[in-house]
Amino acid sequence: MEKKIVRKGPLPGGRQGASGAGAGRDSMRAASRARGVARPPSSPPHPSSPPEGLVSAGSSRTQQAAPAAGGARRMRWSKSMNENALRAYFRAKGEETGCLAYRARMHRFFAELEPSLSVTEQNLADRVRYILRSNIFGDAELERLRREAISSSNGNATAGNAAPLDAQQTAYVDAAVNIPFVANSDDDGIVSHELEKMRSILEESMLETRSMPLENRPRLPRIPLSKRNRAVVRALNPMLVTYLEASRDLCETDSILFGAELAVCRIIGAKLPVAGRATQKSSAITAWRKRIEDRIAKARALIGRLTSFRSGNNRPRIMRTVRMAFPGTNFSLFQPDITQKLTERIDDLKQKIAAWGKRIRRFSERSRRFNQNRLFQSDQKRLYKSLERPEVCGAGPGPDQADTVAFWRGLWSEPVNHSEGPWMEVVASQSASVTPMDPVTITPEDVAEAETEPYWKYNPSPVLENDSAQLYWERSVLTDRTVEHNRPDIILVEKEEKRTWLVDIGIPNSHNVQKYSTEKLIKYQRLAEEIRQLRRQQKVLMVPLILSTTGVVPKSLTDNLVKLGISVRAASCDQPMPNFKTLKGALMQIV
Template sequence: MHRLFTELEPFITVIEQNLADRVRYILRLNIFDGAEHERLRCEAVPSSNENATTEDAVPQVAEQPAHVNTPVVADSNDDGTFTHPDHHPEQMRSTLEEAIVVTRSTPLENRPRFPRIAISKRNRAVVRALNPILVTYLEASRDLCETDFLFGAALLVCRTIGAKVSTAGRATGQSSAIPPLRRRIEERIAKTRALIGRLICFISGNNRPRVVRTVRMAFAGTNVSLSQPDITQKLTERIDDLKQRIAAWGKRIRRYTERLTWFNQNRLFQSDQKRHYESLERPMESGTGPAPNQADTVAFWRGLWSEPVNHSEGHWTEVVASQCITPMDPVIITPDDGAEAVRRATNWKSQRGKRLDGLHHYWLKDFVVCHTVLARHFQEAFNQKSLPSLFTTGITHLVP
């Protein structure tokens, strides 16, 4: 079957095991009924004689129309129906080339951030469709630095399934200090206060079109019209109702702030009781002292991290090394070791702070063809006792 497939599709690189897995996948899910299976078999390997050999059928297969050019990777929707992916393998290969070029031309700290995609059958089928295509790039990679095409493959998957990829780099994207829940409630309060101001302006006699339109929107879905004689009373009641909502939202923010404070105090008590009691006795005041000088701060940390230091060890270290330290057994990293390490990792654990590219563990899990090559590259790096800067450079945020 693999020999026939390579003759039909010479530009697609696929291993025997992957092809057999695809066949079992289609058969297990009963994507096609018996009649459809027979029709596809006759179209793929037509033969006028039932006893014809496989060698006789090979030239006839090459002359058939492009019925077999559809990828054999089945896609699935959430409702259980299966369809073929929209992208031909050659189209995905060309798109992957473009994504890799864009990835390698972008600095690590400015690469886009991947979202958390839904782990559905449809998305998994798109990810697995890239596995045969990645084999060529994996075989051509010489070290860990040349495995950055996995980032381009993840970018291609996100674009294919329509996931929103943030174009802001990780170094420039500053996260807000305000919690999302509090920010949303504060936005509601701001909009409600603006609405109250418009209603008060209308009561005062301001009949501008924008004000009138806002008042009508405030009474949308009710039987209140602006021509009613008691419209002033209705507006007053509406303003009081909105003020009560603002008061309720304010109490909700206070409860949320108190609960967040309790949570942080409990967590700090579990990790460092001394700091917890110090924070209770002497609460920290932010923004009261002078701002630190940036040049002095950079010079201080550069002296600790960037300048080489020669340490003079005592003679006792040689005695301890000769008497207490035994040589380490040779370390052999196998593909199973890499697959097991990735399997136990959290899917969407962000690698920011550890690696600049921010590639999630999910992509390393589903790109199963990379486990063998990554194990080989890590073994070579371990033997050479050196890792590329991609794995040793991270983003450090100084806490004043």
């Protein structure tokens, strides 16, 4: 216990101070290599004759101070053990990313390779993790071990090894056998027909690249990371060694590597552009944009058909499309609420189109910024040039200087008597004949009448629309970016004012009123922003209508009702809460 408290050593991970700078991993490995069989006298082998590779823990000093519990022994991982660990790892893992129970298999394979050692599965997994993380082996060495492991498992399979292989392993082996070049990619002296062919393609490509000017190099396609392609690359790698060793400078190395890349493309049959980069022009419309635009076109066509059907067109072609728009068995085109359903579906599609439109704008903006940033990084001059507007800057002769001065001086020096003109009188006389609209007030009688049908039986239509407004009732809004809360109770869109109201009604406990109200405001913030962008609204206003279960009403309720143009009488404490139908009636009236 005391040891824990007085511990002064650093926490693992960080490398602190310079005193131990030389005591890194390398020095430790070097030491373990140098030690070989003979152990320094300060750390004698454990008396219980541990298996090879296990050494006693702690120096003589520490052992005296605190004999490790149960004579704990630590394993010394030699290079060959590390290699075997990796072999087992690669063999167990194969090239499948989602293989199951690989640790168990790896453990088994390791036990075959190092029968004298006893390590737990967790030990081994930790060790492999450590090896891979700390770059003990270089990439080339890792690749070699991987190849060895793969070919060894391949060999086992073909030789009918008795070691049981599970389904995945078998699948992997089968796949590997089917790949040309893999079986012969080992440096075992066997040169297959395929390898010879690859070598000749490689030489040809490198020769071609060497004599090719830099700007004429074709743009190479991105190659899928398939097993076959990787096998080709692996087979080419050892061939490159001699060329790279003979390379005199970086340019030559670059040429060799490009030639090799070209060869890989040719071997796997990847499509290469015929001429150099300059002639290759990318399509003006990007693929993502085309996809979205196609989707929008389809949706628009469907809206056309649905609208046509709603207005009475029963032609078979229209009917067929409409049926396809409403998949499912329990749906009839002649059911009573079909108009409502059509309206909803049409509105859905319109919302989707708006969202896709916004997505195109968003992506285009992003792409524009990306390209500008890239250009800024590579060639600032070109960027600023591209930002200039040639039709404004430097196009045609400038205005005469004397004229300009005279114009601006004349603007302020001569007093002008302003006159409204006769049109004002004309408009005023026309307006005089217009009768003013009666003020809209909701009386208790109106409310009573509305309540003849119990509010819980009232089933409003989710979408109502006229020329000036659109009203959603408990309807999700489709947005470009996913918004978690996209369904306030009521959404009212005033088309001309370009203003949207999001109304949410809540009945919390009385002590929660304030919190609830704030929560509502926060909850729909993102939706409000999305709607503003999607529908290009001037304003999107969130109006929470909160009444507590005990009838306590926040001060904001009156203001909010007034904002919505609803009579505030119903909001007094001794009145029952205005039901949804009343509220909606009022909303439609202000529409």
